[in-house]
Amino acid sequence: MxxxxxxxxxxxxxxxxxxxxxxxxxxxxxxxxxxxxxxxxxxxxxxxxxxxxxxxxxxxxxxxxxxxxxxxxxxxxxxxxxxxxxxxxxxxxxxxxxxxxDILTLTGSLNRSEAPKGIIIRPVTSETDWEQVIQLQLDVGEEQGYERSSFEHFIRGRFLARRKQIQDGWAIWLGAFDGDLLVADLGIYADKVVARFQDVETRKSHRKKGICAALVTAGIDWAKSKAPDTIPVLQALSDGPAGRVYRRCGFAHQETxxxxxxxxxxxxxxxxx
Structure with a gap:
């Protein structure tokens, strides 16, 4: 390939x-x-x-x-x-x-994080789940300055493709739920060499509670169950908020x-x- x-x-x-x-x-x-x-x-x-x-x-x-x-x-x-x-x-x-x-990788031990009390992490499966994922992606995109209506066209097309990839076994999408409300999500793709995180997003009301680190832990568990020697990889500024979360999980800068x-x-x- x-x-x-x-x-x-x-x-x-x-x-x-x-x-x-x-x-x-x-x-x-x-x-x-x-x-x-x-x-x-x-x-x-x-x-x-x-x-x-x-x-x-x-x-x-x-x-x-x-x-x-x-x-x-x-x-x-x-x-x-x-x-x-x-x-x-x-x-x-x-x-x-x-x-x-910055390309960050996890080559040593994972510093594991458990989900906070009341938060359930599970795969995104239902149409309701997927719609919540899309709306959260749009909310975060709007915070970052994207125009919502045109960005929505892109995001919906992107997730049609991602759902096909998940069905074909290339990836999983995980959600963190507070009751029925999706409060954070991420995707992870894996083969025998690399496992790549995608679009880690957290609802504004639930940030800085350790939910992202718990999702990363769950994602790595899935990737390692699929391919034990795979190297977890992600793109994030090392000194940015996301980079600091991943470094606490054990990730380190590998490439630029x-x-x-x-x-x-x-x-x-x-x-x-």
């Missing part, structure tokens, strides 16, 4: 979470990731270049060649340690948004990845500050 040829844990885990709903193509200089049913998924329709050379105009031309109908451009590099530097200036001059991502996005006009963009 093409995703297994990726050199970095960050890229390999990115390709894993697209498994079953994507088409990947290996070229001499790049990996092409396509999600035909999700044209507005920037991270699902992108190029991963091999090596750490930044050739802005050539990279852009490659993307337009590989994705002639896409309104966005999304680029990254399959290397384990890239940080934003002078070599990326050609992309920023073209209007690209550059993001530096750079993402370059040229977004289209009008698609769930963050408003100007």
């Amino acid at each position: 093409t995703y297994k040829s990726a050199q970095s844990l960050g890229v390999r885990s990115n390709l894993l979470v697209a498994q079953g709903v994507s088409i990947t193509e290996q070229q001499e200089d790049r990996i092409i990731l396509r999600m035909p049913d999700e044209p507005y998924n920037w991270g699902g329709n992108m190029l991963y270049f091999k090596g750490d050379e930044i050739r802005a105009e050539e990279h852009v031309a490659r993307f337009k060649q590989d994705f002639p109908t896409m309104a966005h451009i999304a680029l990254s590099w399959d290397v384990s340690d890239m940080t934003i530097g002078p070599d990326h200036k050609g992309l920023s001059d073209l209007g690209f948004e550059l993001e530096q991502l 990845q750079v993402l370059a996005i040229l977004p289209p006009q009008g698609m769930y963009e963050r408003p100007e500050e």
Whole structure:
């Protein structure tokens, strides 16, 4: 499978979470990731270049060649340690948004966390459960500055694909429930090498109560039951709120990845500050 040829844990885990709903193509200089049913998924329709050379105009031309109908451009590099530097200036001059991502892994012991009293962690299964997941994703997205109605179109399409992946055995989605109310959720994908967390979200009323750490514990238990030697992986700023939670669970910085996005006009963009 093409995703297994990726050199970095960050890229390999990115390709894993697209498994079953994507088409990947290996070229001499790049990996092409396509999600035909999700044209507005920037991270699902992108190029991963091999090596750490930044050739802005050539990279852009490659993307337009590989994705002639896409309104966005999304680029990254399959290397384990890239940080934003002078070599990326050609992309920023073209209007690209550059993001530096920390790849955290758990290679030692997990610092286990139990759910707080009254909170039940279980798989998301029913239509009611899934609708609560979508609404929580939208609530958190709105907090982060996304325009709700256009973001909802993206999120609903994304979760149709995720439910297919879960049905096919690639992933599980876990919810933390306070009675019937979903207060937090996360997804985790796993194979024999990596297990990747996705979209850890907590309702504003239930933050800083240890629920996220308990969900991470439950997710790792599922992944390890599927593949005992798998390495749990996630993307989060090491010194940000999420990164601090994961480091308390035992995660540590492993890689740094750079993402370059040229977004289209009008698609769930963050408003100007």
